[in-house]
Amino acid sequence: MIFQTYLRPVGLLLCLGLSFACGEETDDTLYDLVIRNGWVHDGTGAPPYYGQLLINGEKIAKIDRDTARMYRATKVIDANGKVVSPGFIDSHAHGDPLKTPEFKNFLAMGVTTIFLGQDGSSPNTPAIRPWMDTVDRLHPGVNIGMSVGHGTLRMISGVAYDRQPTEEGLSRMESLLADALEEGCFGLSTGLEYNPGYLAGEVELRRLAQVVGKKGGMIMSHVRNEDDDQIESSLQELLAQGEYCPVHVSHIKIVYAKGSDRARDILSILNRARAAGMKVSADLYPYEASYTGIGLLFPEWAKPPATYETVVRERKSELEEHLRNRVNARNGPEATLLGSGPYKGKTLAEVAEELRKPFERVLVEDIGPSGASAAYFVMDETVMKEFLKDDYVNVCSDGSPTSNHPRGHGTFAKIIEAYVVKDTLLSLPQAIHKMTALAASNLGIRDRGQIKVGYFADLLVFDPTKVKANASYEEAAQLASGFDWVVINGRVAKEAEEFTSPGQGRILRKSVPTEK
Template sequence: MYDIIIKNGTLIDGAGGTPVIGDIAIKDGVISALGESIESPSELTIDARDKFITPGFIDVTSHSDTTWTLFDYPGQESLITQGVTTILGGNCGASIAPLISPHAIRSIEKWTDISRINTNWQGLGEFLSYLSGRPLGINFGTFIGHGTLRRGLIGDAPRALSPEEMRTMGLLIERSMAEGAFGLSTGLSYAHEAFATIDELSFYAKIIRAKNGVYKTHLRSEGGALIGAVNEAIRIGREAECAVHISHLKAIGKKSWKYIKTLTEMLELAHTNGITVHFDVFPYARTGSLLSQLLPSWARVGGFEKIFHRIKDPIMRERIISALGDLTLHYDRIIIASANAKHIVNKSIQQLAESGGLSPEEALLEILLVNNGRVSIFNKTLSVSRMKMLLEHPLAMIASDGSGYSDAHKKNGDLVHPRSFGTFPHFLHTCARDSQKLTWEKAIEKITSLPATTFGIARRGFLRKNYFADIVVFDPQTIKDTATYKKPFQYAIGLSWVIVNGKIALENGIVNSTRAGAVLKK
């Protein structure tokens, strides 16, 4: 007897093959049979008539770990209700293991109040073992955060590493790869990683390559120096002969939008020349980022403590204000999403400046000081047409660049980017159903088999016999995101069933308390 049989649905296998009507049977957490008609007894039979049956969706750029929502909301309901069954954390240079010194955990303080958390591990293997003992709603794997390692080794020192320090980093990366990491991530626009050289990064990428891992990068620039930043990533892949993945690829600011065509041509040429390179995109026109990242790079060196010192120094403060004034920032479009001072949430910097009798630049600095630097923003700086060009590109995957939440999170008074509740349904209904720019099978491939094969996520991402039963059943006519910037805590609609490792996590559109997620290792 099977545990579950899903009958009469349209099977989209994840590999890009032609959809077919059929059944799928599940036993002991894996897919046991697929066929035109499976006539056997089962504990549960699901009628998927007029619905699609697909592999579970994979979010390769998740921050559920570094925002601590993996622990606060282990059910990860906002992801389950999108059809996401697997996430990869440790992105953008920050991971929560390995922690080689007390300084290391400070790599996540820009997102999380580290005074409220406890870490019962040091090495990556210890962390994964600890996580295996906790109930998770989804599968979780991780990259090694370059910034976390670097900060653990040299603290806040703003400098290049010595050869000996690079070798130490290399040994730590090699050990973490052996303990199950999927690769190394960098966040080169952040002050603690900005001093990393191409030679340093290529050295690490060679270690990653030897373990069949991926070099995953948050680019050094997503604005005026975007082309150079993409070229740096390609060069690292070429020199190290390592697979490269660019996280949340985008062009920030109108002056940078023109670069999208050029950079996609660069990536295509690199791919043609044998460099394994991919990127991911979130399907929204507003970024969700940190207010502190608007400061000039020199003002961010050394972390929040040094930032606050500079803001309080009259001479340095004027320099920062002058540098901000040289930028073409539209303060009426920069909305506070989260802050310690809840009364400023959902207000623009322009509004806050006017109410306080300050210039927008002065208001920005005061907001950072009052909130200990932990302020996130929505910023309308992206081109919709260029974003769609990236979404449809053959080398693109779709990822949230967000975190998993419960709708209970709204009680804390902050906003989150709607991508955390709607990325995957938004992509599917806009690109496959509404515009029909992508076929359903191609759209599903971008969020299932392409990430699984690129990152080496074993026995997931396809509807195949003996593969783990991570499965989504949804109505192609009604799947849609409902989260907005003002009301983000709203689950997607149109998804009927989500199965994680053979267990029901979403039943008739309602998320349950099942925690069947597994900790994944490379």
């Protein structure tokens, strides 16, 4: 039983303001916040202990395993035997804090820090510091770390869609990347399956990796191809960059593969790289459907810099054949659920039947490569579970406040509900570790993700048996439930179903090591 470890009498609660000390110590400090009577999971994966946390300002000032000792505090939260853990860290998230700074979808599932700038796309500005300052002034609901996008660098630098950038173009990309890392970005993100990222070659990627390494950053990559017959070569491409800096596989998956043996094959590639001295990690979301733009189905030659109208006019039959083969190889039109555009909520098969035309003609004539996003049911849960158990794989959502995939509102709650309480694939300490300290370690965050004196007080109070991921593919925007208290930077951000305003988050800025 999930709570068997936690059963312990709470004892008599004394009223706020009464000051006395058990034993020889006396502490007359007036703390800003005390969380009492909780089973503390510190994020390391160690067994929980019964205790209380004392917070002053933004940080954890003291941890006391003697719950009978009383302290003076401006605010007291009685955990009443529930779990107290670090706030969850979402290593791969999406969203625009200038449009939806509240980020209630993340707060509701216990996430206190998210990382944006993913898949090669970040704010379209040559200097990211002013953008960060603007976000800080908006008081976002969660902490936000940033990566600079490789595709964005290509567009800002003028390299754009060049397959072989000039030396001048590469130098501009390197300079822009170095500036972004100096301004606080944690690293570079690549989206090599997307435009213009897929145009990059080995020389370009290695040169950028060298800049990342010199600035103490990391590369997070949506690798070039996640299909079963291409995933190994795609990982090797990323590991070549790992010669210069830490590398991280975004939302690791194998499209079409089945069985735990195949997952272990892929993990062994990463393990061999670690044995050779590389720092390699990965994250994943616990769903069998991916979600991205419908352009994923279209060939390179039908996307910019090509003009789509010209492609349709001159190569329509060839395009239709490509799409027919591509979709059928991805489990057919029934496995593509449109999440945006005029046919939102319908499968490609349903739209084809409604319009009375083959699905490939629907894609060409009615949707196009930029006309929708969709969920693609192309993954095997057994493979995902094997990845989830790996010691170097942390949890991410790859979701946003506005995406039409349940991962954006349910991921972290689902880990607890489905894989701790129901399935018992993970113990609660293991699951919390993968959503806190492991994510912090993989990302290079040094002062969050653990319950430890001196760390920022990003904290949760919850009963694991009450946590629910309410989002579904049909109703993707349903907030998770069960997280009673969410504390960010020492202040309450969510209590029960109420969210505080303004938000308690901020932009996190990575410090760059001094070059010797």
